[in-house]
Amino acid sequence: MIKPEIVNDQYIVQVASEDHLRLAETICREMEESAKARGTGIAKRSPIYVMEKMLEGKAIIATTLSGEWVGFCYIETWDHGKFVANSGLIVHPDYRKSGIATRIKAKAFELSRTMFPTAKIIGITTSLAVMKINSDLGYQPVTLSELPADEAFWKGCQTCANFDILTRTNRKHCLCTGMLYDPEEHKKEEKDEKWNFLKESKLYERWMRIKNRILLRLNPSERSRSRRTEREMEVA
Numbered sequence: 741m742i743k744p745e746i747v748n749d750q751y752i753v754q755v756a757s758e759d760h761l762r763l764a765e766t767i768c769r770e771m772e773e774s775a776k777a778r779g780t781g782i783a784k785r786s787p788i789y790v791m792e793k794m795l796e797g798k799a800i801i802a803t804t805l806s807g808e809w810v811g812f813c814y815i816e817t818w819d820h821g822k823f824v825a826n827s828g829l830i831v832h833p834d835y836r837k838s839g840i841a842t843r844i845k846a847k848a849f850e851l852s853r854t855m856f857p858t859a860k861i862i863g864i865t866t867s868l869a870v871m872k873i874n875s876d877l878g879y880q881p882v883t884l885s886e887l888p889a890d891e892a893f894w895k896g897c898q899t900c901a902n903f904d905i906l907t908r909t910n911r912k913h914c915l916c917t918g919m920l921y922d923p924e925e926h927k928k929e930e931k932d933e934k935w936n937f938l939k940e941s942k943l944y945e946r947w948m949r950i951k952n953r954i955l956l957r958l959n960p961s962e963r964s965r966s967r968r969t970e971r972e973m974e975v976a
């Protein structure tokens with residue numbers, strides 16, 4: 741379960757639910773307005789699509805404590821779950837540059853890792869802010885050919901103002917940079933994190949004491965040696 745996070749006693753960042761359906765239209769309008777303002781284009785989303793994501797538990801929303809929307813992002817899967825994308829990131833203009841997108845992306849990342857632990861997490865963006873956030877999460881820039889081959893994935897680009905660039909270059913280049921987080925490459929770090937000897941040492945010591953006791957019962961000749969070891973461990 742992904743826990744809601746309260747930021748600076750001002751915002752809640754959480755997995756969106758039916759409580760947030762009323763915000764879908766405003767969010768989509770802002771996505772479109774922001775895309776126009778940037779002039780770089782963005783895949784167009786319908787309020788129905790955004791609502792579906794909310795109902796499926798595949799969206800992250802940031803709101804004020806009184807329920808006004810502050811930011812949003814959702815996740816989608818491609819190539820039969822081989823890839824998961826965190827898409828449609830948007831922060832309300834009044835709340836930008838205060839770390840909201842960073843919090844939303846971190847939650848979307850957590851949600852993606854929980855729901856699809858073996859999937860590669862991907863993103864395509866022209867935004868420097870997003871590249872920075874992704875890179876802090878462990879994404880690496882990749883060529884577009886490393887992204888899903890799935891036609892449906894690229895269909896999302898059709899409503900972008902730069903779609904002709906993508907088609908002209910046979911999907912090799914566009915203004916967006918592709919980024920990818922490969923869980924295989926981070927496996928070792930995660931393993932190390934799971935077993936932190938310093939944090940778990942009390943548990944480890946207890947386990948060793950129990951083990952010693954069992955061994956004592958099994959082999960009387962070892963008894964005195966094991967007792968000594970046990971005492972040493974209790975003292976350490």
Ligand SMILES: CC(C)(COP(=O)(O)OP(=O)(O)OC[C@H]1O[C@@H](n2cnc3c(N)ncnc32)[C@H](O)[C@@H]1OP(=O)(O)O)[C@@H](O)C(=O)NCCC(=O)NCCS
Nearest residue numbers: 774829830831836837838839840841842865867868869872
């Ligand atoms: C891009 C966007 C989501 C960033 O949201 P935000 O809440 O302002 O981002 P954050 O405050 O979390 O900033 C994250 C980092 O990017 C940097 N950053 C923010 N806006 C930036 C900008 N316009 N240019 C360069 N860097 C920027 C921040 O300084 C921060 O870096 P730091 O951690 O070193 O301080 C927001 O500007 C937005 O909604 N834009 C319109 C929609 C859009 O472009 N979406 C992305 C589509 S892929």
